[in-house]
Amino acid sequence: MGSYVPPLRDMQFVLHEMLDVESTLKTLPAHADLDVDTINAVIEEAGKFASDVIFPLNQSGxxxxxxxxxxxxxxxxxxxxxxxxxxxxxxPALSCDPEYGGQGLPVSLNNVLYEMLNSANIAWTMYPGLSHGAYEALHAHGTDELKNKYLGKLATGEWTGTMCLTEPHCGTDLGLLRTKAEPQADGSYSITGTKIFISSGEHDMADNIIHLVLARLPESAKGTKGISLFVVPKFLPNDDGSVGARNPVSCGSIEHKMGIHSNSTCVINLDGAAGWLVGEPHKGLQAMFVMMNAARLGVGMQGLGLTEISYQNARNYAKDRLQMRSLSGTKAPTKEADPILVHPDVRRMLLTQRAYAEGARAFTYWIALEIDKELSHPDEAVRAEAADMVALLTPIIKAFITDNAFECTNHGVQVYGGHGFIAEWGMEQYVRDARITQIYEGTNGVQALDLLGRKILSDMGAKMKAFGAIVRAFVEDNGIDMNMQEFVNPLGDIAVKVEKLTMEIGMKAMANQDEVGAASVPYQRVVGHLVFSYFWARMAKIALEKQNQDDFYKAKLATARFYFAKLLPETAGYIRQARAGNASLAEMQDDWF
Structure with a gap:
């Protein structure tokens, strides 16, 4: 079964030494009183719940x-x-609005909680995770009546929530959905249709399940502009907040999946179920995007969680497993063989896992703090800048981190060798669980299109230039420090290459939009490395200054050097792929496949 130990030391390093979250939170009136001791106490208790309560259920579940x-x-x-x-x-109430029973703590703290939950048991964590997304969508777009009826129950976790988008004939292309919503005399709507792949769609863990359902009003426009959003409870709430009559919404079956077996992925049938409009008519996708974006960030945290747990167990195994002798001479003379940790390829796999986990932690914690600024900063300009940064980098969080997670969980199996392929050791489960993260909430190919097409080219690269300015400022501030050259120089180099590549693709796209589709996936990989390079350079700067204090900083510095030496160079190949364009894809005629 393995083990899970919350990486509290590294979490605290990112929160307090790299981000100095306390100083930022003091600029946000809602969180100005939060201090380091409180933050640490919360994450320590969260770690105990994750490791002691839900991790032991992961393999059995x-x-x-x-x-x-x-x-x-x-x-x-x-x-x-x-x-x-x-x-x-x-x-469940950690970062929810106190007006509805929440504790009012920052998103950045809730984000740390979810990293640990995802490491400990990703499938279990999807039940409360989706509920939090439903809470956020209703909080942003629900009427006061809907908020008063549902938010308190969702915030406390008494009820759970889902998002019902996909139908048997449409996945990513929601403009094709057919679920209907007929207006009723009492102001409600009768919802009829079938939704599939609904995570946590039916279960026995809570008294009620609140479905957020996309459907079409009569005579609505075709495509996404004709979609509206509705809240559809499993049980109709009574006026006193108790559970009332059963709504005609039911689970037709559950899917038998490659991974996340202990999360119920449901076919949901709505047979004239009562629903209530959320937001404006025909603008349901806009309202649902609050939940979808929250889910995409959450999926990135799933990738981080799985990378971390796979690394921890592969590392522990590599220290104990004896196989052969080191090529450079015996390292454990009192034993019949050396631990496999001494072999260069095993070290490569472990360091890849570690570098991607720690890079993702720095990146996602920074984004969570940007979300706090977006939600709570008193300066409108700061809120807008933070919102743009979150919008730009959400596809990277979802796709780059989950692609890395699948690679890293495979490394975990490989470190174990034959034992990694055997279920009782638990490592193969992480591979299976990680695989879905590359698919749901928009496949990683769709995320790549979103990044390049919507987030960068649509505004002539304005958001990307804003992130580039942050990188340039760091490079300029640290460029004269000789000790930082090994980090600053490659960071500056990849930043220039991304700028040139973006302009090149943009010029090609003016003549043929398929150039965007052809370049988007390798482009996303390159931009992901730009982001990770920036955060690894920041962490290396701190580690350089403190390396003589204890081994934690020495290990951080060694991991940074590995990242820049062994992982960042893959961008050269991806840049060539992106530049190769659409020609070799278009040459193959459809009927030749």
């Missing part, structure tokens, strides 16, 4: 899976009880 019987879904043994503990401890 995967093996047992969810059970469906005549629309009723039962979660694996221990899941319901763990969720009750989660609710009683107040974790």
């Amino acid at each position: 995967d093996q047992e899976g969810c059970h469906w019987n005549d629309t009723v879904v039962t979660t694996p043994k221990g899941y319901k009880e763990a969720y009750k503990q989660y609710v009683e401890a107040g974790w």
